[in-house]
Amino acid sequence: MNFASDNVTGASAPILDALVRANAGAMPAYGEDPLTASLTARFREVFEHPDLVVFPVATGTAANALALAAMVPPFGSCLCHAEAHVTTDECGAPEFYTHGAKLSPLPGTGGRIDPEALAAALAGRPLSVHRMPARALSLSQATEAGLVYAPEALARLCGIAHRHGLSVHMDGARLANAVARLGCRPAEITWRAGIDILSFGASKNGALAAEAIVVFRPDLAETIAHRRKRAGHLLAKGRLLAAQLHAYLADDHWLANAAWANRMAARLGTGLAALPGVRLAWPVEANEVFPILPGPLARRLREGGGAFYDWSSTSLPEGERVREDETLARLVTSFATQESEVEALLDLARQAG
Template identity: 45%
Template sequence: MFFASDNWAGAHPAINERLSKESTRFAAAYGTSELDQAIEQRFNEVFEREVAVFFVATGTAANSLSLASVAKTGGVVFCHSEAHVIEDECGAPDFFSGMRMVPVEGPNGKMLTANLVERIARYPQDAVHHGRAAAVTMTQATEAGTIYTLDEIEEIARIAKTNGLPLHMDGARFANALMALGATPAEMTWKRGVDVLSFGGTKNGCWCAEAIVFFDPGLAKDFAFLRKRTAQLFSKSRFIAAQFEAYLKDDLWLGLAGHANTMADRLRAGFGSLNSARLAWPTGANEVFAILPKASARAAEEKGAKFYDWLEPRDMPETVGTDEMLIRMVTSFATTEEDVDQFLSICRG
């Protein structure tokens, strides 16, 4: 019963097989192999337009370098107050971009557009003492497990463009959000005004595969130098390309995300039928937040369940009792119905 994180899951067999096959041959290094170039073309097909693609090792690198690519001296970046870039990346986006992350509040992990407008207005381009607006970044799916609708993405993009700011999307769980919305990759990104995407594969069945996607290749004209200077240019980058080849083939990535979401739906439905535990708030992808008695949580842990107790968000819709706890559960491509049902059975007591 592994629900701590989709990072805990291993790699999908098809991706392992493709890596094994790649390990037996020679190929040009530093992203110049035929496989690297073929996968770059594959990204064009996935997003229905010419894009510039750069492979990196981690989601933190993808987010940090995406923002560094649009950096302004003295710039600030607007993000949700509990976004990964401001809460969980040890200041890496600030370090690599030279900019500060500025929080924008909103319920359930999503920035309120009114708050975004107000916050941007505090940082005009001549604000030499406290910095100037430089970019907006949004997380899809959010840290609260919720999903920005296509209209919400478009509205945030409109606000960004009105202020001359590029919009970055942190897509660590991009495929899960895509399946939850039933949208295409193009519809959830550039067709709604997203400029740069952190495209995550590691949480969804890859071993180590993240990519930065620029929807206007002109924005990436100097990015190769930035990636090299920040030690993210792999000599054997074809091993990332190989993962993406298997990941994208026959829409494996969408099937894996769909399964993870279905397992989360099973958890959500199960918690809805319990008297002793309840959902903390509605979620839409593969993260589930629940409130349950501490005794039930301890019993689950004693029987091998793995999950994280979670800090109450600033806008927590209800109070957690003194004998209760808030937990986060994340499903993955490797989660089974038996895992879910066993955990729910423990919670029933």
């Protein structure tokens, strides 16, 4: 009953099979192989964009940091949500790879940036050599609270950013979950809404270790190849990254995995919310569930073998709070979560109540 993260699972069978096939024989190194060469065309098809450029990397941190480094100079700043992964969980990698640019946090319920707060922050920044100018906005899809941005909401935020001369980055570690939830085309919540660079996630949703920097504005791609090499993310056996991404996208495998994870999260959330004394901090929109649990229940679940994290309450809806005798928990499902695991945790919770 491990609901600590969608990183706790291994790789899905189609991706493992693809790796075995790609492992056979000899191919050119450092991304000069045919699998990597055909990856751009595959992404252009999926995102319906004729000019995008793709840079495979091994980790989401590398994707985010290198993407932001291509958008923000050392003397600039990047606006992001106060709980965004780029500012809370990457050990300063964006600042390191931008050579000192600053991440400027903004408020917003459920990890979503408030448009008014964004507009006010940009309007209130004096154009002075004494201040770091804003050069980028980073959005998370889905957010750290498991909520998704609809296309209209993204377009509004991107429009504000672009009017002030900012580029827009999307941390799409759980992009697949958002696409599955919204039932939209990937293009609708990326470049058509105004996203300039996407960190495309696969490792949380079936890949062994594969992410990609997807650049929708070719002018922003000019330095990424060199930045990736300098950062140690141009893999010698690049075909093994490309093989994972090809298998991930083939036959909508990425969306099937995400849809299953979302269904398991919805089932888990509905079951927990039905228990006495339990309420959900935010709606279940992707593959993360955030119940506010009575303290004794949280302890009983852990004692019974349930694994999950305590979570921050800083972006709760107005009027909601976590009392001293309660725990705000995060439970995450994945493509590999079994119905029996969900029911086992719910049975344990019912017994504890």
